[in-house]
Amino acid sequence: MLIGLEPAELPNDAIEVGRVADAWGIKGWFKVLPYSNDPEALFSSKRWFLLPAEKGAKNFTGVALLTVAETKVHSDSVVASAHKVLDRNAAEALRGARIFISRANFPAAQKDEFYWVDLLGLNVVNREGVALGVVKDLLSTGPQTVLVIEFELDGKAQERMIPFVSVYVDDVDLPGKRILVDWQADF
Incomplete structure (x- = not known):
């Protein structure tokens, strides 16, 4: 050592x-x-x-x-x-x-602040209750962070990206392991 x-x-x-x-x-x-x-x-x-x-x-x-x-x-x-x-x-x-x-x-996160590591693996669901996938990664694009969501379509792994901003993200429920978003499955 x-x-x-x-x-x-x-x-x-x-x-x-x-x-x-x-x-x-x-x-x-x-x-x-x-x-x-x-x-x-x-x-x-x-x-x-x-x-x-x-x-x-x-x-x-x-x-x-x-x-x-x-x-x-x-x-x-x-x-x-x-x-x-x-x-x-x-x-x-x-x-x-x-x-x-x-x-x-880790220092305690403030209200409406989250550590990226806590968001990984959360299920993402839209307002209509449609499952959009699971948070696989996050990207910092400068002015905002983007959720990288992994989902399966026709047996193939796919990705969609959703900006992690209040316009699209309604709620983050860490204990429930879920993020509620205003986003359509065909976006």
Whole structure:
């Protein structure tokens, strides 16, 4: 195990939120590539669970716990430091590591705000009760987010896209695993 990492078990509610890009500076800081435009989960949690890179060099095996000291925005990226990662060499050894955070450590969403991960897998139904499919993915198009809905037509997997805006989305029922939309099946 690398210096600064402790063996750990991945929490049941762990969500992958980014990866370590590279070392940043000479004092053990490292650059992080978050998977979200608003990486609040990275800033709110001081316990990151790391898995080795899927490709390339693997400097550790299994799940490792990294105790984060500080995270901040720098230019167009996020940089972080950890309590036991004290120099550039230790930070470079983290390159490519995938970062997971327990869902319980995410900041609470405000009214009418949702984490993308919570929308994945929800059933989408229109006002007439017609099932339109299941949320497979979300896309950020700049001004708005778009739901990518997967459905089957004539035995073949299809996709439809619905803007995730109040004009088309009437209700998101997380406990009921359902999104109600003003959208027709033939759109």
